[in-house]
Each structure stands twice: as structure tokens, then as C-alpha cells.
Amino acid sequence: MKHKAHRFFASMLVAAFFASTPGMAAEIPNIPTPTEGWNTVWHEVLIDLWVIGILFGSLGAYFLVKYRAKDPDAVGSGKKLDFRQALAWCLIPCALFLADDFMLAAKGWTLWNTQRTIPAGSMEIKVTASQWNFTYEYPNGVEISSTDRDTDKNLFGTEIMDGDLVIPVGKPIVMRMISSDVIHSFGLTDYRLKEDIMPGRVTYIWFMARKPNISQVVCVEFCGTNHSGMYNRVVAVSKANYDTWLAKKKQEATLRRRTYAANIIKR
Amino acid sequence: MRALTVLLGLVLICALLPVGAQAQYYKPPESDLDPSIMVIDEKKFLGAKLDGNVPLITKDGKEVPLSSFLGQPLILVLAYYTCDGSCSVINHELIKMLDDVKRVQHGKDYRILTLSFDNHDNLKTTGAFRRKLEGIEKYKDSWTLATFKNEADLKAQTAKIGFKFFWSPQDRLFLHPGAFLFFSPEGRLIRILYPSQADAGDVDLALLDARQGQFRPQEIINFAISLCYSYNYQDGKYTLSIPIFVGFGALGIGITTLFSSLYIYRRRQQKILKGEIDEAQSA
């Protein structure tokens, strides 16, 4: 069971190849995205952490080695700080910590504005989360259910599953999200984004793919038995391929509706 | 359920008033009238965003984009201007409720827009409809009556927020939901209230809700008030959030316990001390 699943997904990842359309780069709007912003700030934060970590870590290690007891009866010789020293040892570290905090807060704030300001000209997809499924509704009414895991190999040479969230490259995508039962969360791991989905409240998230690729969207707020089965792929494809896919889905939906109606009439 | 009955009632009023005696002969069969048409499926359409670029024609004949009404919370009423019944009733209800809204000021904190979903409406019908609305003069700077410029926009925007309507040729009127739609400053549908269920207090809270948590520092009280209430989808009203008060109440328990136990301990120690002194004195 395990190895089967393993191979299946690995093959899917490998099989994902995409031809980039010439001249596509020109279509991609040059706006800051949450994904790149996150990666940049993360690297800056990491540097900050390593500097502080190495500083304190090496100092601590040095003390631990240097001040080993020379003889069992020896006592430490730390002096009592006088008032001015004590105050300095309070205020200077406080100032340094606060400076670091505010530097990080400023970076975080800028990124936050990118993350929460939806750019103009975005495409809105409605997400309805339920136990244990995401339903995506595209602007033209096409509905995708994340638990459909059948693959469709005949579409522009790429394996696309029925439950895949297919998006065009270079278009800001807004997810308008609501839950029909318990709290879920929409976690776009490779896009570095998350937002909870709650019953009775609407939440938003926006992201944009710059290149065709495949990533995962997972439910990241605990929602019961099959919490870890609530996921699907996000497949970013070129605009042309996206249009092909959407047209096909629309056609399928129309066909399904007609068959359904025909069945009812027959009865 | 109550919501539906009242709404159906409203529609019936709409049907009865213009056609008078005809109504006695015509009873729509129950199955014909799908009640879901008369309400907006809020779970599906909350958060939907209006297109700000859509051109509208105001009652003065000016062409303005929809976005000129946004930038602050907006109450939208969709109606048609040749309607004598429910449409003017709804607008009247809104006037009455807004008269009682105290926490926010029209014009400064929110705007009101009545939009026609009938593409046959024109400046004449708009003007006539407005003249029938008593009390709207108070809101002349903040309340606009307008029509869509293009029929395509009309269809697209009403579909976007799930507002369904259709013409009933027998009754010669439109069947449509009678609702107040609250939009956020950026034009997203935040709340739908029905005049049959909601009152001025709910309109007030829905206007605070439409701010989407974006409050100016001097409005901290309004923010606090909006936290104390949450919307009840079943009743179509705002209700008090009891857990907040229970939580605050619970905060006091521990502190009270501490001070009373400090007191008890001290009194006990004093008693012991007194006992010892008495003992010493008697000895």
C-alpha cells in the first residue's frame, strides 16, 4: 500500500513537464508576490537567527568550558554589579533586542502588505471546504472537487487529475474561502501561504505562479478522521493551456448536466 | 423558515397591490414558486465582489462608475422603479431604520444606493419612484437612486451576488428578494439583512461589520461593540456573543479568590496572635 502510493506520486511529479510559451514572460505582471517576498524575508531572518545563535551559543559554550571548577571547594568570583552597571546591563540589551525586533517588524510589515493587498486584475476562485474536501468554483461556473483523483492524460501532454486546481501562470489568483462544517485551513506550501477557512466567515488569500509548476494545497487545520487526506495539487500552466483545460471542463460539465436531464426525462 | 414566510408575504403584497381584484382569481400553485429564489444563498455569495468599473446612471442623468459609491461601507437595495409594492416598502423600511441608526453617520461612514434591476427603468421612472419615498430628503447627499447603463452589466453584477429575479407575465411584476445588501469599502458582499427580521440595531452592526475590522483609532468603541455581537444566520439578526462576557467574568474569579484567601489567612494569623497574647496575659 505504502510503496504503491509512493511510486504513484513520485511518477506524477516526474511526469510533470511543461513547455513554456515563447513571449510568455512579457505577460507576467511585475508585481511583488507573497511567495517571493516570503522567501526573501525568510533568508534575512535566518541570517539574523544564525548571528544571534552563534554569538550566544559560542559564548555559552566558552563559559561552560572556561569556568570549570579548579578545585571542589572553589567558589565563583562574580562581582555584584553596582547600580550603574546593572542599569547598563538592562538598558543596552533591551535597546539591542528592541532594535532587532523593530527591524524584523518593519520587514514583516512590508511583506504583510503584499500578502494582504489583492492586486487589480486578479481572478477569483471560490473555495468551499467541507470534511474532507475542497470544492473550487471558477468564475465561469466550472466546479472542481479535490478528492477526484482520476488522471486525464490526454490534455496537452500533462497528467492532470480531475481534482487538480489548475491556474494560469502570471495571473494573480484570489481564493474566496468559506467552510460548510468545521474549521479547515488552506495551505499552499510552495507558495508560502495559509489562511483558515471557517463556517460563517469569509477569508481570502492571493498568490500568483510565475512559472508552470506543480505544488500541493493541504488542509492544515485539524478537521477530523481524514484530515490528512484533504489535499490536492495546484497545477500552474500557461494561459493557452489553461484556456484549453477550462473549455474542456466546461464542456464536460455541460455534458454531464445534459445526461442528467436526459435521464430524468427518460424516467 | 420565518424568513421565508415573511418574504413570501412581501411578494404577495407586491402581487396584490397593483393587480387588485385579479389576485382573487389567481393563486400561484405552491410548486411554481421556488422559495429559494426569494433569498440570496448567503453562504455561497458572501464575499463576492462587485465590479467597480460598471457604469451607472444616477437619477440626475449623470454617468458614474459603481466604484464612486465605494471606499466606505455601502448599503445596496436592488429594486425596480415601476413597482408600487414591495420595492417602495423596502426602501421605506430602510429609511425608517436609518433614522434610528446612531453609531455611524450616513455620508461620513456609509452610503446608500438603490439600483434598478429592470433595464426598462429610465430617468422618468426613477424620479417618480423617488418622489414616493417620504423621508429620503434627509439622506439626499448620501443616498442615490440609479440604474445600470448596460443590460449586460446588470445581469453580470446581480448574478455575481446571487440576486435572482424574474418577470411574471401573469402578475405583470418581478419576483425578487427584498433585502438590504451590505458591502465592504472594497465592494465585497458582507451581510444580507431582510427588513422582516432585522431592525435598526442590526443595520448599525452590519455597517460596522462591513468595515471588516478596519477601524480608525478614535472608533475603538465601535470596534469593541462589533466584537460583542455576532451574526445569527438562522434568525437573520445580530446576537450578543455571550462567551466574551463569560470570559471576562471568569477573569475576576481568580483575582477575587486570591484577595479573599489573603484576607482569610491574615485574619487567622491575627486570631492566633491574639490567642497567644491572651494566654500570656492570663498566665
Add this chain to the structure above:
Amino acid sequence: MTVATDGIPEDTGSSHGGFKLKEWIFTTDHKRIGIMYLIGSIAALLVAGLMAMGIRIEQTYVGESGLIQYFVGDFAGNMTTGDAYNAALYFHGAAMILAFLIPGLTGFAANYLVPLMIGAPDVAFPRINALSLWLFWMGILVALLSFIIPDAPDIMWTGYPPYSITTSTNTAFYVFTVHLLGFASILGAVNFLVTIIYMRAPGMGWNQMNMFVWTTFAAFIIQLIFVPVLAAAVTLLLLDKYAGTNFYNPDAGGDVLLYQNLFWFYSHPAVYVIFLPAMGIMYEVIATMAKNRIFNYKVAVWGGIIGILVITGEVWVHHLYIAGMPNWIRIGQMITTLMISVPVGLMVISWWGTLYKGSITYSTAMKYASANMFLVLVGGLTGIPLAMTSMTVHLSETSFIHAHFHFIMALFATFSMFAAVYHWFPKMTGRSAEGKLADAAFYVTFLGTQLTFWPLFIIGIEGMPRRYWNYEMFPQFEPYHMVATIGSFIIAFGAALMILNWIKAAINGPKVGANPWKSRSLEWTHTDIIAGPGNFPKPVTVSEDWTPYDYANADGTPNTSN
């Protein structure tokens, strides 16, 4: 039954020699209550640790292990893997925090040490103290019952509605566990605050108290203020589930976010209820073993401990960074949350400074303390990106979070507990638990923790979600999970060695003299090695310039006075 009239138990067992079960059950002696708290919390640790093993085994490979059901007592295999995993995860989280860390640090350590450190014969209300102990035991019992009942709770220790209301499992057991343990904690808090305020030895000023007493004082203030809020929040949960009210039902006017706010309004401060006493134990161990005064004592107390106390009630929204709170609240909370680094930083500087010019003897407790320097550094620094709203939108609910809080809360505080047991082992048993076995247990456990949690940091950054028993969408994380599982086995082995060592040492460890660490703190200097009833042979008074850390004079020369 012993009767306490004036705060001094008249009879806490005729002697501490010879074991009589009745004496232990009806005891009001803070030392015995402390030891029973220790036994209860270690029991909770072992069961919760077993659950952790189950969780790790399940996650080792993509797909089902088929073993997790056995861990939650479902030997017939009636539960699905998902349900069994969730039940194990619920128990692990709830038991570790509510039944091990909080009672271990504020129950065992506070009970055993605070009266001894301040020179008091017992706590202010000994019988209430005993009641608190038995409520704690009942809480553990109710928590353990979830393995016997069908439909064990699977709502995680957070118990967020609507899931905790709509689930078919027994939310009530969670609520009652919280009630019992919360009530036990409130009683403990009242007791110790009164004790610390009124029962310090004559002459002991506030700035002469042990660091551990200070941290306990702050922790209990937090418990007292915030626990009732949690109790109220879960009570409403109970009413919603079983009495049909709609406090948290979004369809009927309830608000799903309100529970999360109330929950974290307590549960973020609860982190400091764990962190502060753990830090206090570290200060005691380090100052004693480095034979040095606490570096910048007043700043560590008034800036560090009291600073945390002041800031703790304003930062809970950082647990709701992705929960749809208004944007400006999330960004405002980023600044307050980052500012936690100031008091914590002051405490860390004071800790490092205490080592400076010290004379360090490496007892087992000191080894744990040295390891803790590393744990607090990693755990604290990884908290910085998590304080930043815009970083948390990715890191939240990944195994990065879970590695972070295991470092700063689970490992750090647990190591502090272990250090406390080793450091005060002679006090409790009259015997020493040092030795090769203790060392081996320490090194093995430390290695295991690092193997377990570093891989989780790495895959967390890449987006491995928390609370996933199956990760078929991320097969590339499998090797990391394997390493983590191996690490968890090593921890279990280390823990087994440690428990074995404790039992061995308690029975026939080498006997030690009255003050084996040459400490200057009251619990070593003024009592017998095993403190008898009433603690101190004669009432303690301390002079104005006494401190528990006066190994050296103000100018750094050795203090030769007694």
C-alpha cells in the same frame, strides 16, 4: 488524618522512616504532596510519551503502519488509522501540557521547594493543598479513561469548535480533565501566593528570594488570572455539545473564533506557567553548581520575570495569525509578540552571566542545564520568525511549529524537571542519583531529542503539515520522518535508563551528607538532609544581606561566613 490549625501540621506521620500508605494518602505535608505530584506527572509523561512513540511509528513511512490502534488501546482494530492517530495525538498533547508539564513544575517542584526555600514550615493552607493533589490525580484518571471508553476524544488539546462539538467522540472527557486540573491549579495558586506573600522567613525581603520562588510566584499569578477563562470557555463547549446551546455555533449566532481567542488567552500565558518555573529551576541549578551569584538579579526578576508577566496577556493573537483576524490586529500583535524577546533575552543574559567567572561542577543536573542552554537558544530563536505574522502564514501548522515548541516548551521544561529531580534527589531520598547510568541516560536522551526534532524543523520549512498521519502528497519527506522516529526510540531508551536509575538510586544509592552541593540556599543549609515535619528544626531567620547565592562577597572574594 492530620489536622492543621495554624499552618503547621501537627502530625505529618510520626516519622519519615518506614512507609505507611495511610500516612501518604492523608498527608498534608507539602513535601509528600510534592512527591505524589511528581509520581503522577511522571506517570502522565510516560503514557503521553508512549503515545508520542505511536505517533512517530505511524509517521515513519507514507501510508498506514497498522500499529497505532494498539497504542490507544484498540486491540480489536475497530478504529481507523486516522481516528486512532488523532486520539493518540490528542492524549499526547493534552496529557503532556495539562498533566505533566504544568503539574510537574507548579505541582511537584513548587510544592517541594517553595516552603523550604523561603524558610516556611509548610504552605498556608495544607489541607487545600492536599485537595489540589487529589483533584490532580482525578484529572489524570479522567484523562486515562479515554483509553477505555469507546470514541476516545480526538479533538487535540486545543479542542477548537465546531469540530469538538460536531465530532462523535467524547469531548466531555477533555472538558472534565481541564476542569479538574484547572481547579487543582487554582487551589495551588491561591495557596502558594499566600505562602510566598506571608510566610517568608523573618528578614527575607522580596529581593532576597530564590529565583525559583520568584518564577513560581509569577507562574501562579498567571494561573490564577487566566485558568478560569479557559475553564469557562470549555464549559461553554460542553454546553454546546450536550445541552444544545449555540455559543460557538456560527449558524445560530455563535462565533467560532471566540473560543480560539478565549482558549489562547489562557493557553499562551500557560506557556509561561511552564517556561518560568523551568527557568527558575535552571537558575537554581546553575547558581549552585557554578557557585556564583545570579548575574544582575534585580533586572532578571523585575525586567525578566515581571516583564513576562506584564506582556503575557497581550500576545495571544499570535496563535491566530492565520485564523482570519482583522489585518491590523495581526500586525499589531507581531510587534508585541516580538517584544517577548526583551524579557526572555534579559533572563538569558542573566543566565549566561551567572556562569561568567563561576566555578562549575558538572553534576547530572548541571549537564541537563548545559543542554538546556542549547535548547532555549534554538527554541527561542525559532520563535522569532513565528512571531512575525508574515512568516507565520507559511510556518503555521507545519512541523516547524511543532519542533519549535518542543524545543522551547517540551524539551526545555522536561529537561528542567529532570534536572530538578537529580538536583534535589538527595533532599527527597537522602541518596545520590549521580553516576554512570545517569550520565548515559542524559547523553542518550539528548541525542534522541536532537535526532527527533531537527528533521521536523527542516521539513516544516518545506511545508510538512502538523497532525498528518499520512503524507502521501509529500513522499520526499519520508527519510526525515524515519530519522525522527529513530530519534524517538533513542529518547525512549534514554528515558527508560533514567527511570531505572532513579528507582535504583532511591533504593540503594549512596547516602549523602546534609549539603552535597555546598549550596547556600535555605533548603540545604537549614534543614536535615531529609527535611522532617515542619521542615526546619528551629525557626529560620535571615539577615539583611543574606541571599541564597552569596558564595562570594560583593567584590568577588569567597564568602567565608556561614
